Amino acid sequence: MYDGLSGLVDAGENVLVPAYLPDAVAEPFFDLGLAVRYYRLEANLAPNLADIERRLDDDTAAIMSVNYFGFPQPGLGEFMSLVDEYDCYHIDDNAHAPISVDNGTLLGTRGHLGVTSLWKLLPIPDGAVLYCNDAVVAEHLAPSSFAGVREQFGADDCRFLLKSAVAGLLNMSLTVSRSVDTLIDDRGMSPSVPDPSVRYEEGKAPMSKLSAYVINGADPVAIRNARRENYRAWQRIFDSHDDVDVLYDSLPAGICPQVFPLRTSIPQRVLEDLECCGVDGAHTWPRLSSTVFENPEYDRATTLSREILVLPVHQHIDPSMIEAVGDRLPR
Ligand SMILES: Cc1ncc(COP(=O)(O)O)c(C=O)c1O
Incomplete structure (x- = not known):
């Protein structure tokens, strides 16, 4: 998210994101000096367009939609018309749906830029994808030092493999199935989870070689x-x-x-x-x-x-x- 936006926005501008969102998602926006404005949702998780219009102003750089739980964002057509009308960037937050295809379109690719989380889908320590679906976005992309894939396997990879092996020995059942998401990466949404800014800073590293290896072999x-x-x-x-x-x-x-x-x-x-x-x-x-x-x-x-x-x-x-x-x- 940071990489996709850094060449497009100026500190002091604002970004609109849905209120129903994990706390840490706002961190890259804060890192870029953007103000985060939360907008309301309808009961079916569609954006409340009137609320978005109320919160928009000349300094709104981008508006984000979310494909919750792997499903397409409801109300996206009207949302996209509004984004067009106000000439903002549309961020397609697809953290939950890396391999969901909606009527022939890969989710995450409907905004000017989109992001997808791979570690939520696969038993890997980290990994995300940035989609640049717009010529201007692609042109302004300036990958940071934490883009790309690490060249070497590291200690973190070993730690992850060991924990995975332990989970395997425990004969991963429903009881520990969340371990794939939490035991291994300690990033579940429990009160013991560290402060969002700490988690965000910890994530500033290229994708591990182990993740890339598993992704390449995944079906x-x-x-x-x-x-x-x-x-x-x-x-x-x-x-x-x-x-x-x-x-x-x-x-x-x-x-x-x-x-x-x-x-x-x-x-x-x-x-x-x-x-x-x-x-x-x-x-x-x-x-x-x-x-x-x-x-x-x-x-x-x-x-x-x-x-x-x-x-x-x-x-x-x-x-x-x-x-x-x-x-x-x-x-
Ligand atoms: C809707 C949404 N967007 C973005 C993210 C951030 O993804 P990551 O943890 O891969 O940085 C999350 C994480 O839970 C999320 O639920």
């Missing part, structure tokens, strides 16, 4: 199919639960879910029930920025951050494990 079709199967297994379970709303009823062809998101007014109860059935990889999402959390202006974002739970669909999970949870889960 996106197999990964997508496995995640879709796991998504459907959760969906079969929760379709019949009165206290739970499945966030996305439809799983269109090409979409690779990052997680299985659901909404419930009794999140703690559902988490406890899941934990009793051996799932501790479920959690609320995300940890919001302190500007947003419990700010009455953003009451929907705060409510969503308390009521949306995300369940693991990682490709290493066998759907039969999810089905076994369904057999035990109280109604």
Whole structure:
């Protein structure tokens, strides 16, 4: 994000981002001297266009949309018309959906620039992609010292491999399946997670050679199919639960879910029930920025951050494990 924007924006300008967003996402904008303005969302996670228009001004450099949980951003057509009208850059935040394809278009490639996280999809220590989909963006790209891939395997790679091996020895189950995302990289959204600026600074390094190696060998079709199967297994379970709303009823062809998101007014109860059935990889999402959390202006974002739970669909999970949870889960 920093690299994509650094040649396009000036300190003192502002960027509009959705309020329902992890706290650390704003860090590259702060690093560039930009002010971050959070805009409201509709209940279906579409941008609230009237709210965006209210917050825009001549100093707005960019507006960001988000493909939440691996699915396309709802309301994108109207959003893009607005961005065009105000002549801002559109950032397509695709952290969750590196291999989702929507009607033939790879998600993350609909903005002037887009970003995708690879470590959220694959068991790798780090890795991200910047898409420059606009001639001006590509022309102004000035890669920083933390772009690219490291030339050597390092101590971090060894540490990661050791932890992965331990997870393998523990016979990775649903109980520890979030380990792929947290045990290994310690970057889950728990209160013990370090301050966003600390995490951001720690991430300022080229992608590890190990990540590049795993990515080169990965089979996106197999990964997508496995995640879709796991998504459907959760969906079969929760379709019949009165206290739970499945966030996305439809799983269109090409979409690779990052997680299985659901909404419930009794999140703690559902988490406890899941934990009793051996799932501790479920959690609320995300940890919001302190500007947003419990700010009455953003009451929907705060409510969503308390009521949306995300369940693991990682490709290493066998759907039969999810089905076994369904057999035990109280109604
Ligand atoms: C919507 C969204 N955008 C961006 C990011 C940042 O991705 P990364 O952790 O790879 O820097 C995250 C991380 O959780 C995210 O959820």
